[in-house]
Amino acid sequence: MLDVGLVVAGFGRHYIVETPEGERLICHPRGKKSDCVVGDRVRWQPAGDEGVIEHVEPRRNLLFRQDEWRTKEFAANIDQILVVVASDPVFSESQLARALIAAESAGIAARVLLNKADLPQITAARERLKPYAAMGCSVLELALKAQPDEARRALDGLLAGKATLVLGPSGAGKSTMINLLAPNARAQVGEISQALNSGRHTTTTTQWYWLDGERSTALIDSPGFQEFGLRQIDAQQLPGLMPDLREHAGQCKFYNCSHQHEPGCGVRAALERGQVSESRYRIYGEILQELAQTRW
Ligand SMILES: Nc1nc2c(ncn2[C@@H]2O[C@H](COP(=O)(O)OP(=O)(O)O)[C@@H](O)[C@H]2O)c(=O)[nH]1
Ligand SMILES: [Mg+2]
Numbered sequence: 053m054l055d056v057g058l059v060v061a062g063f064g065r066h067y068i069v070e071t072p073e074g075e076r077l078i079c080h081p082r083g084k085k086s087d088c089v090v091g092d093r094v095r096w097q098p099a100g101d102e103g104v105i106e107h108v109e110p111r112r113n114l115l116f117r118q119d120e121w122r123t124k125e126f127a128a129n130i131d132q133i134l135v136v137v138a139s140d141p142v143f144s145e146s147q148l149a150r151a152l153i154a155a156e157s158a159g160i161a162a163r164v165l166l167n168k169a170d171l172p173q174i175t176a177a178r179e180r181l182k183p184y185a186a187m188g189c190s191v192l193e194l195a196l197k198a199q200p201d202e203a204r205r206a207l208d209g210l211l212a213g214k215a216t217l218v219l220g221p222s223g224a225g226k227s228t229m230i231n232l233l234a235p236n237a238r239a240q241v242g243e244i245s246q247a248l249n250s251g252r253h254t255t256t257t258t259q260w261y262w263l264d265g266e267r268s269t270a271l272i273d274s275p276g277f278q279e280f281g282l283r284q285i286d287a288q289q290l291p292g293l294m295p296d297l298r299e300h301a302g303q304c305k306f307y308n309c310s311h312q313h314e315p316g317c318g319v320r321a322a323l324e325r326g327q328v329s330e331s332r333y334r335i336y337g338e339i340l341q342e343l344a345q346t347r348w
């Protein structure tokens with residue numbers, strides 16, 4: 053009988069696997085293939101001080117991004133995604149939209165945390181997020197650093213008992229949130245990760261943090277928000293993954309309407325009535341064009 057474990061970090065072909073008892077050790081996949089991601093449940097067996105991963109259990113879900121050249125996984129088996137953006141620095145709406153489309157495509161619930169509510173730029177940021185709230189996406193406004201107690205109270209219930217993948221641009225407040233909710237975060241990354249990380253160019257990799265002693269609530273911090281390729285998505289599926297467009301696509305004259313130039317388009321009619329935002333429609337067009345490009 054092989055031991056079970058949870059992949060809590062990955063560094064190339066080195067993975068950190070956590071045992072049910074909470075111990076962490078370095079594991080390597082058997083053979084050439086290296087197909088584990090953080091959040092995977094694996095079967096492994098000891099090999100000296102380290103371990104060999106023999107088998108990856110079937111995944112409940114997998115969030116990934118794909119550009120023209122490669123696929124990059126964020127994490128597997130997650131309960132929800134929290135996209136953290138801030139009033140300052142100004143966030144890219146395109147990246148936000150892409151993250152939500154990827155979540156929808158993977159069947160994972162997503163919500164938005166708008167951080168730095170204490171800054172005057174909050175008014176403009178709130179305005180930019182209105183179409184998201186209007187299409188049913190939950191937008192939570194907080195000040196993780198300026199009002200940490202209030203932030204903690206707001207987040208505790210949303211996160212309890214779940215594994216939440218935290219995504220967002222640099223400077224939004226992801227580390228602030230992890231340090232607020234997992235005060236021993238640095239210790240959890242631990243010496244193993246630090247050793248594996250030293251000498252590498254990138255110090256940012258996906259990390260799994262437990263927020264409670266019972267190890268029932270987790271935050272997963274993952275880089276890669278900046279280049280959110282969606283090449284895995286079929287162009288025809290795209291409107292169905294954008295709730296505000298989807299709502300009006302049923303009114304189109306043509307069942308395979310691309311909502312670009314066709315007559316009798318329900319989405320463009322909604323755009324004209326102001327029920328679909330200009331920016332969302334523009335982002336849709338940009339992604340559609342990307343997906344229509346031939347692959348090599
Ligand atoms: N004004 C303000 N600054 C914040 C708040 N939360 C975080 N910051 C600051 O924003 C900067 C970036 O935060 P950090 O957590 O490192 O962002 P990350 O790159 O997403 O991990 C830091 O200087 C934080 O102190 C907040 O609620 N209000
Ligand atoms: Mg950070």
Ligand SMILES: [Zn+2]
Nearest residue numbers: 304309311317
């Ligand atoms: Zn249409």
